[in-house]
Amino acid sequence: MPVRVGVVVFPGSNCDRDTVHALATAGAEPVVLWHETASLDGVAAVVLPGGFAFGDYLRAGVIARFSPVMRAVTAFATDGGLVLGICNGFQVLAEAGLVPGALLRNRGLRFLGRGVHIATERLDTPFTHAIAAAGRPLRMPIAHGEGCYFGDDAALDALEADRGVLFRYVDAAGARASEDDRAANPNGSRRAIAGVINAAGNVAGLMPHPERAAEGILGSDDGAGIIRSLVDSAARAAAGTGPTVVSSPVPVAAAGAR
Amino acid sequence: MSSHRFAVNVTPKPGILDPQGRAVEGSLGHLGIEGVSAVRVGRRVELTVEALDEAAARAVVERLAADLLANPLIEAYAIESIAGASSTVGPGDGA
Amino acid sequence: MSSHRFAVNVTPKPGILDPQGRAVEGSLGHLGIEGVSAVRVGRRVELTVEALDEAAARAVVERLAADLLANPLIEAYAIESIAGASSTVGPGDGA
Amino acid sequence: MTLAERSAEALHRRLGVTDAELEAIRDRLGGRDPNELELAMFSVMWSEHCSYKSSKPLLRTLPTAGADVVAGPGENAGVVSIGGGLAVAFKIESHNHPSAVEPYQGAATGVGGILRDIFTMGARPIAILDALRFGDPADARTRHLVDGVVRGVGGYGNCVGVPTVGGELVFDPSYQGNPLVNVMAIGLMEERRLTLATAGRPGDLVVLFGSTTGRDGIGGASVLASATFTHDDPSKRPSVQVGDPFAEKLLIEASLELIERELVEGLQDLGAGGITCATSETADRAGTGILLDLDAIPRREPDMEPFEVMISESQERMCAAVRSEHWDAVREVCERWGLPVAIIGVVTADGDIAITSAGREIARVPARALTSEAIVHDRLASPPVHRRAAPAPGAAPEPVDRLPERGMDPGAVLMGLLGSANLASRRVVFEQYDSTVGADTVVGPGHGAAVLRIKGTRKALVATTDGNQAVSAMDPYLGAAMSVAEATRNVSITGARPLGVTNCLNYGDPTRPEAFWQLQEGVRGLGDACLALGLPVTGGNVSLYNEAPGGAIAPTPEIGVVGLLDDIGRLVGPAFVSTGDTVVLIGEGTPGLYGSAYAALAGVAAEDDPPALDLVREAAIQAFIREAIERGLVASAQDVSGGGLAVALAEGAIWSGLGAHVRVAIADSPAVGLFGESPSRLVLTAMPRHVPALVLLARQHGLPADELGAVGGERLVIELAGAGATGAAEARGSRIADALDVPVADLAHAWEHGLPRALGWEEPA
C-alpha cells in the first residue's frame, strides 16, 4: 500500500499538481491538503509546493504562514513529522520560523527561471539519503524572484555548526559558488545556500525545483533522488520502522569542493 | 552645504486597484484581527540629500520622486522630512 | 467606537542588503542627480482601524506590524498615525 | 434639431461615434435616440476593437474548415482535437496601445486577457508565448518599454503558474512610437468539457464572479484601440488597468471546477467592453436577451455612473449562465476560492439587453444591434505610390553593393549577424520567465519551437510564433504568406504536424487607403498560405491604428501555430547531434536580399527585391521533413530563416558545441548564398548511412538535396564554390574562393552577448 504524502494547496500555489505528479511517479499516494483544513488527514509527510501563495503579496510566504493548515503543519513538525518546502514552500517555512533564515529578493532584482547545479551537503537526511552518486552536482530549474538566502554571519555560522546547510549552489563541475558568482549562484544567496534543514533534521526547504527535474524527458531526473528520499522516509515513518536517516554522514567537504 | 534626510511615500492612486492591499485585508481573518479596512500597500524610500539648504534638498527629492520613484499613471507620492534615526527603529519601538 | 488611520513604515534593518536602494542610487547618474546617499527602499502600508479609542487601535496596528507586515529578522518598522487624506496626495502636491 | 438631439450629437462625438454611426444606431433602435447609457454601450461595442467593423469583410475570406476543428473563429479561442478525447485551445491577441502607455501593466493585463480566453473554453492554460516588437534598442524610451513589458509578462505569467515557453523579440524603427505586444496562450482540455460563450436559455441566471468592478479601464482598450494613439493627448489617456495575477489564478481554478462539475451552461470572460460586451455577445449567440440589475453588480468604488459600471474593463472577471438549481453550488465554489460572486441578471426571451436600477428600466437595446448587427464599413484600399511604403528594418540609407566584392570578410559578417539585436540569443529576456512550471516543458525558449509533453501519453505539443514585418513593409501579401510558411515550418521541422493557425494582424489606420490596402493584402496572403498548406485559421485578433506621430508601423501579421507530435520519442531539434553526421541542404534559394538581416546590417542595393515564396514547394518541404523524421532519417533539422544559410549552420553548431566543415555552391552572389533568407530551405544533419534514403525521399517530394559536408571539430568552416564564388574571387584578382572559418566558441560568444549589449543591460551570467 503506497504511503500517503500530503501536498498543501494555498490559494496561489501553482506547483501543487506538478508535485502530486512527481510523488505519484515515485510511488506515493499524494493527498491534497486545502489551506483551510486544520487536520493533516494522517499523512506520513507533508510537502509545501511552489507557487505564489496569496500572490506572494507583501513578502513571499508571509500571508500563507497564517493559514489554518500551517498550525497543523507546525504541530506535525514539532513531533518530528517530515516536512519539505520547495521554492514558495521554503519561503513559507522560513516565514513560519520552521527553518532558519530569510529569503530576500534576488540580488539582480529580476525573477530568474533557469537551470542551476546544486551540491548535496548531507546524504544522511530523510530528504537526501536516496540520492545516488554522492557529491555529483544535481541539475534542476530555479524559478523565483525572492530566493536570496540571508542570515547574518553569526546565524550562518550557527547554521553551519548545526550542519543545517542541505544544498549549495555549485558550478557544473561541482565547485562551490561564491556570493557574487551570478552564473552559479544566480540569486546571490549568502554562502551559496540553496536549501537548509532544521536542527531536528525533519524539516527542510530548498529554492530549486526537484519535482520539475524528476523525469529524463524533462531534461534531468536529478530531482528524483530528493523525491524518492522523501517518499521512502515517509514509508518508514508510516511503518514505524524507526530512523529514516542512514548513518555515516558524508563529510561536508566531499560534496562541495571538487 | 548641509545634509537632510527625507522619506518619499509612494502609494497607489485612489481608484487604482491595489491587489496587495486586498490580499492583506483578506488575510486578517486568519490572524484573528478585526476592524481593519482600506488597506493600501505602497513603497517607502528613505534617502539623505546634501544640498545648500532644506529647500534645495527638497527640490532634488521632488525630482527624484516624480521621475524615478513613482509612476505618475498609477501612483501618488508624498515627501516628508525625517530625522536621520527614524529608519533604525526596531520592532516594538514602534508603538 | 472611533476610526483611526495609520501608516506602518517597514524598512530593511541596518546591515541587511538592500539591492533596491542600491539600484536607486545607481540610476541617479542617468538623471543627473547628485548629493543623494543612504537610500533605503522599504514598504509603506496605510490602513484604517475601527476601535474604542486611539490606544486600542494602535495596539491592533502594533500586532499587525509585528506579526505580518515586518519580518523581524530583516526589517524594522515604525507606526505613524495619519490623516485619512494623506494617501490621496497627487504627484506634485508632495512638495 | 431638438435639445436632446443636440446633446446626443455632442456626446456621441465625444465617445468616438461618427454622425453616420449615430444614424445607424437610431435605426437599430427603431428611429429613437439612444439615451446616454445606451450610447456609451454602442460606443464601446461599435469600436474597432469590439466590432471589427473594418476587418470583418476581409476575415470572412479566411479558410476555417478542418477535420479536427472543434471550435473556430468567433469563439474565445480556437479548439482542435488531438485524439484520445483531448483537445487543444489556442489564440493570440494584442495589447499594443495599453503597453505603450504603461508597459508593465499593459503587458501583464495582456497576458491575463488571453489566458481568460483559453480557460473560458474549458481548457487549462499550459503555455504562453510572447511576440514583442520595439523600436531602436539603443533608445532610452525603447529600453524602458522592453524592461517594463518583459517584467509585466513575467510578473503575470509566473504568478498564475503558466510557463512562458516561446515568443519573439524584434527591433524595427517603425515600432519606435508604437510597440507591439502580442501574446499567445495554449490550453489543454478534455474535448467533452468544451464550454461555449452562450447565455444558455431563458430563465437561467446571469452570474458575475471574480474581481469587483471599478472605474479602471473606462474607455480603456476600446477607446484606445479605436483612435490613433498620441503621447500628448490626455483625453486618450486611459485610466490604467492594473492586473492581479493572484485573482486570475483563483479565477482559473474556480472556472475549471465549475466546468468540470457541469455547473455552468455558458461562460464568457470580461475583456474590452466589460459587462456590456459579455452580456450582449452571449445573448446574441444564444438568441436570447438578458435583464440586468445594475445595482447587483459588486463595485470597488462608491457612486459609479451606470455607464461606468457597464463599460468598465476591470480585470479578472467572468460571466456565467447558470441554472437556478445550480446557484448554491456555484456560489460555494466561488466563495471557497475567495472570489466575489453575484447574480446580476436573468436570461430572457425578448432578445434585448435591458438594464434596471432601483426598479426602473434605464436602458433597453437589442443584443444583436450591439454585436452581430454592429455597423460594418467597407474602407477604401489603394496601394502606396512608393513601392517601399515603410522602411526595411534599420536599412542603411545609401545602398552598398554586394559581399565579398566590397571586401567584406564573410566570417565578420556572420559574427555581426549573430550578435545583432534581432538574431542574438534572447536569454536575458526569457530567463525572466518561468518556462518550466507545469513540469511539461521538454523544449523551452531559446532554440526554435517550444515542445510540451502531454502527461499520460506519448504525445507532445509544439508551438511557435513568427511574423515577417520586414517583407510585409514592401509586399504585405508576400510578408503574410512568408510568416505562415515560417511558423508552420518551425513546427514541422520538429516532426510535428501543424494543427491550425491563429493570427494577430497588427496594421495601421484603416481609414487611410494605403494602410487598409496593406491589411487587405495581408489577409489575402494569410488565407492563400493556409489554403496551400491545408491548415485552418482557428482564431485571431486584429489591432488597427498602430500609428504614432512618427508614422505607421510596418504591417505585422503575427502568426501562431500549434502542432502535434504523436510520439515524443521521435522529436528532432535544431542542434547538431554527433560528429561525422552529414550536413544536407534541402531546397534551393532564390535571389533577393530585401528585408533580410543582412540587408539591415550591410544595406540593401537599390534593385533589391524580397526573395520569392513558392507555396507548393513550401508544402512539399514540410511534408518531406515530417515523413523523414517519422522514418527516423534525421538527426537535426533547422530552417533557413533570419540570417540565411550561414546563420542556420552557425546555430546548429552553437547549440551543440560541435563544428562543421561544409562546401556551399554559390550560383549568384556569395551574399545571397550565405545570408539570403529565401524560404523553403532546410539544413539537416543525418547519419551517413541514412543519407541515401534521405536524398531519395527529397527527390520523391520534388526537392533538391545537396550534401554540404560533415559535422565535427571546433570550428565552422564554409567553403564557397561555384561560379559565383570564383567569379567574385577573380574579380578581386584572387584564385582562392572565399572561405568562412570561425571557432564555434567565438560564434557562441557573439550570439550570447549581442542582446544585452544592444539594450545596455548587464552581461548575462
Ligand SMILES: Nc1ncnc2c1ncn2[C@@H]1O[C@H](COP(=O)(O)OP(=O)(O)O)[C@@H](O)[C@H]1O
Ligand atoms: N519574447 C520572447 N519570449 C520568450 N521566448 C522568446 C522570445 N523571443 C524569442 N524567444 C525564443 O527565442 C528563440 C528565437 O526566436 P525566433 O528567432 O523567432 O525563433 P525561430 O527562428 O525558430 O522562429 C525561439 O525559441 C523563441 O521562442
Ligand SMILES: [Mg+2]
Ligand atoms: Mg523564425
